[in-house]
Amino acid sequence: MAGAADTFFTSVYRAVRAIPPGRVATYGQLARWLGVPRGARAVGWALRALSPRRSATVPWHRVVAAGGRIAVRPGAGPDLQRRKLRKEGVRFRRGRVDLARHGLQP
């Protein structure tokens, strides 16, 4: 059912939207969902391409790097993302998300 409009990017956004509040997913995990086990970087590329307007409709802050680390993004520090997650009740452990507690499959 993947039409021309249903690109990899679109799939990524849809997957990210499926992440429930208070939980997080890693880039690699999302890549697996999309059927591309080693496409973590591609997922990152998709989120990077997210326009400010679009980012308002995609819970990008629920996507973290392996080990619960906050990936370094261009033009913005990790503070914003940490704040958003914290607001959803996500706990941090030495600056990293506690995946055991907030991961998709706890």
Place this chain on the structure above:
DNA sequence: CGTATGACGAGCC
């Protein structure tokens, strides 16, 4: 169509 890019990940030192 070949090269470069990047919000990654795993391995190695």
Place this chain on the structure above:
DNA sequence: AGGCTCGCCATAC
């Protein structure tokens, strides 16, 4: 533990 290198993938040019 912390930092560097290499591999992978989907776009951009």
